[in-house]
Amino acid sequence: MEYLTARQDRTWLPRVLLGLIVLSLGTLTASAAGLPVYPGAELVESQSGGAVERNQIILSSLKKIRNVLEPDQIISVRGSRSTQTYYVPGVRNVEVVIEHYKDSAAQGYETLFTCQGRTCGSSNYWANTVFKNSILYGPEQFQYYWVGQDNATKHYHLVYLGRRGTQKIYLQHEAIVVENQGVARAINGMQFGSSGIIRLPLSEFEADLDELAVVLLRQLPENSTTRVAIVVHDYQQELETLEQAIDRTSNQAERLKRQLINQGLAGQRLEAYGIGPLSPGGELQYPRVELVLLPR
Numbered sequence: 447m448e449y450l451t452a453r454q455d456r457t458w459l460p461r462v463l464l465g466l467i468v469l470s471l472g473t474l475t476a477s478a479a480g481l482p483v484y485p486g487a488e489l490v491e492s493q494s495g496g497a498v499e500r501n502q503i504i505l506s507s508l509k510k511i512r513n514v515l516e517p518d519q520i521i522s523v524r525g526s527r528s529t530q531t532y533y534v535p536g537v538r539n540v541e542v543v544i545e546h547y548k549d550s551a552a553q554g555y556e557t558l559f560t561c562q563g564r565t566c567g568s569s570n571y572w573a574n575t576v577f578k579n580s581i582l583y584g585p586e587q588f589q590y591y592w593v594g595q596d597n598a599t600k601h602y603h604l605v606y607l608g609r610r611g612t613q614k615i616y617l618q619h620e621a622i623v624v625e626n627q628g629v630a631r632a633i634n635g636m637q638f639g640s641s642g643i644i645r646l647p648l649s650e651f652e653a654d655l656d657e658l659a660v661v662l663l664r665q666l667p668e669n670s671t672t673r674v675a676i677v678v679h680d681y682q683q684e685l686e687t688l689e690q691a692i693d694r695t696s697n698q699a700e701r702l703k704r705q706l707i708n709q710g711l712a713g714q715r716l717e718a719y720g721i722g723p724l725s726p727g728g729e730l731q732y733p734r735v736e737l738v739l740l741p742r
Contacts, residue, residue, distance in 0.1 A: 480596065480603025480621050481550040484543050487532035487617060490581070495526035501622050503593055503602060504576060505559040505663060505710060508567025519559075519663065519710040523602060523656040525624035531579060534615040540607065543615060544590045547605055555594035555603065558660065563587045569608060581616050582608040595660070600624065624656070638665060642739035648678065651702065651735045659709035662737070666715065673740040676702050678720045680733035688722060695720025695733070702735065 506519035534543060544562065551557055564586045566572065572591065573583035588609035595602055604620040638644055644661075651658065666672055678695040682688060699718035707713045717740070727734065 480594070480601070480619065481547055481555070481592075481605055483530075483532060483619065484534055484537075484546050484617065486536070487534050489530060490533050490616070491529075491531040493529045495528040495621075495623060498524060498526050500524055501527050503558075503604065503622070504591075505593060507561050507565055508571055521656060521659050521663070521710050522708070523622055523624055525601070525622045527620060527622050530619045531581065532617040532619070534617065537615055538609075538613045540588045540590065540609050540615060543607060543617070547590070547592060547607070551592060551594055554597050556597060558593045558595060558602075558664070560590075560592045562590045566591050572606060573608060577606055577618050577620075579618060581610075582606060582618055584608040584610040600657075638737075638739050644737040646735050646737075648680075648698070648733040648735050655702075655705055655709065659706055659711060662706070662711055666711070671715075671742055673715050673717060673742075675717045675719055675736075675738040675740055676706070677725075677736045677738060678702070678733065679725055679727065679736070680722060682723045688724075691722030692720055692724070695722050698733075699735075 500522050501524070503521050503523060504517040504519070505521060506517045508516065509518050537543060551560075561567075566586070566589050569583055569586045569589050572589065574580055590605070590607040592605045593602065601624055602622040604618075604622075606618045607615065609615045646658075662674065666674065676699045678699040680691065680695050680698075682691040686694070696719065699720045703713070703716045703718040706716060
């Protein structure tokens with residue numbers, strides 16, 4: 447029998463490199479969805495990030511609103527979305543899989559919303575309407591949903607788990623890579639603090655309304671009665687009367703209020719005011735927006 451040395455058999459190197467590339471791609475695919483995939487899960491389908499567009503993210507359980515089943519809190523973020531669907535072989539106990547994701551979510555992520563079992567609402571709605579993947583549909587008591595934001599990148603990550611009637615468990619991981627990261631990081635760290643005010647240039651407010659809505663939803667829990675005033679300030683423009691400046695900024699404040707409502711904030715907790723140049727801000731930039739916590 448003839449044995450070839452490494453020098454003689456030059457075909458081994460391309461094969462090894464190819465294997466390493468395939469392994470690396472598989473690792474990248476698994477990690478692209480944010481949280482570590484449950485060990486042993488098999489990739490069923492994958493869709494890489496497409497064009498940058500508006501993506502809706504549900505931050506509530508499903509409720510009947512005017513006799514229609516739908517979530518009552520949704521945010522819209524602009525970014526590129528990727529999706530991976532997995533099958534978990536040999537596991538029938540959903541609690542084991544859910545525990546893996548709860549542990550993973552506690553490391554480097556901020557949980558924006560999570561639900562489990564019947565508290566999530568209709569599994570049919572989640573599978574077919576939200577994730578558009580019927581393979582996720584199963585009895586409602588065996589479902590789990592998590593939404594979080596990576597503390598480092600500020601990208602959004604979603605996980606939905608469902609156990610079918612056949613007791614097979616399927617997972618869907620989704621990642622939304624948001625654009626405009628510099629402004630997003632700055633806004634994400636904002637808090638009302640002791641002053642009860644968040645102050646932003648109008649241009650930044652409008653450019654990253656998605657991220658600002660997340661900040662407000664996080665700081666204004668559903669069971670709170672706290673209200674927020676949206677106050678727009680701007681110089682009195684040339685040939686503009688004081689009354690016209692107030693009307694113009696009032697209209698801008700109302701428009702911002704409507705946009706925040708569309709992002710999932712409750713309208714009864716928002717008030718809009720425009721005061722033109724009546725509150726000089728010294729070195730503060732004009733036009734600007736102030737979010738002010740109102741007394742209860």
